[in-house]
Amino acid sequence: MEVKVMKNILGENDKFAEENRKIFAEKNILVMNLMGSPGSGKTSLLEKILQKISSEFKTAVIEGDLFTAKDAQRIENLSVEVVQINTSGGCHLDAQMIKRAAESLNLDELNFLIIENVGNLVCPAEFDLGENFKTAVLSITEGDDKPLKYPLIFKESEVVILNKIDLIPFTNFNLKNAREDLTTIHPNIKIFETSCTKGDGMESFCEFLRTRLISKEIAL
Numbered sequence: 009m010e011v012k013v014m015k016n017i018l019g020e021n022d023k024f025a026e027e028n029r030k031i032f033a034e035k036n037i038l039v040m041n042l043m044g045s046p047g048s049g050k051t052s053l054l055e056k057i058l059q060k061i062s063s064e065f066k067t068a069v070i071e072g073d074l075f076t077a078k079d080a081q082r083i084e085n086l087s088v089e090v091v092q093i094n095t096s097g098g099c100h101l102d103a104q105m106i107k108r109a110a111e112s113l114n115l116d117e118l119n120f121l122i123i124e125n126v127g128n129l130v131c132p133a134e135f136d137l138g139e140n141f142k143t144a145v146l147s148i149t150e151g152d153d154k155p156l157k158y159p160l161i162f163k164e165s166e167v168v169i170l171n172k173i174d175l176i177p178f179t180n181f182n183l184k185n186a187r188e189d190l191t192t193i194h195p196n197i198k199i200f201e202t203s204c205t206k207g208d209g210m211e212s213f214c215e216f217l218r219t220r221l222i223s224k225e226i227a228l
């Protein structure tokens with residue numbers, strides 16, 4: 009019985025996800041679903057890349073949070089359009105929430121939509137939001153065993169960001185092992201090493217995003 013209920017929930021979500029994907033494709037908008045644990049650096053990464061990308065491509069952000077608009081405020085401080093979704097304790101965003109949030113954006117003007125998912129290494133990976141690709145943020149302080157312990161999020165993600173690389177000297181995080189495990193889980197996964205505090209890897213990640221955006225022919 010429980011399995012059946014779960015199936016119905018996911019079936020319903022997939023219907024909304026397909027509707028979202030169709031709308032985003034019609035409007036020629038690239039959509040990235042950004043996932044990762046609380047505190048891995050998702051909002052910090054956005055703060056860094058938006059400074060570059062939002063001046064080249066018309067970008068908006070949907071912020072998912074259990075409670076509060078703290079992250080949305082950080083994005084608004086950069087003069088980037090942002091919509092806040094509070095899940096009131098819910099551990100992930102779903103496609104219907106995205107559909108509603110997207111209705112308040114001017115999609116005709118938009119090139120790039122970034123969705124910061126609720127901080128969680130498990131549930132968000134199970135829900136298709138209608139995005140073009142998923143990016144997982146894993147920070148050095150979480151430990152190099154996490155890819156094997158939480159494989160689904162890395163299987164589902166086209167990109168993984170190994171963030172807080174500046175903290176490597178203070179931890180036992182083994183980059184070689186982490187890269188090997190990630191590649192075992194997802195052979196073609198693109199791996200970026202970043203530091204939001206020092207700036208490492210930001211240009212490489214922005215270059216990847218530019219290529220993705222331009223290949224959809226949605227430059228301003």
Ligand SMILES: Nc1nc2c(ncn2[C@@H]2O[C@H](COP(=O)(O)OP(=O)(O)O)[C@@H](O)[C@H]2O)c(=O)[nH]1
Pocket residue numbers: 044045046047048049050051052053127171172173174175202203204205206
């Ligand atoms: N040392 C270091 N700290 C970082 C880095 N990125 C983020 N942080 C810090 O990690 C904490 C959580 O960052 P935040 O962006 O709010 O994470 P989120 O919960 O995933 O959105 C903040 O105190 C950030 O300043 C990094 O690359 N290096």
Ligand SMILES: [Mg+2]
Pocket residue numbers: 050051052079124
């Ligand atoms: Mg955040």
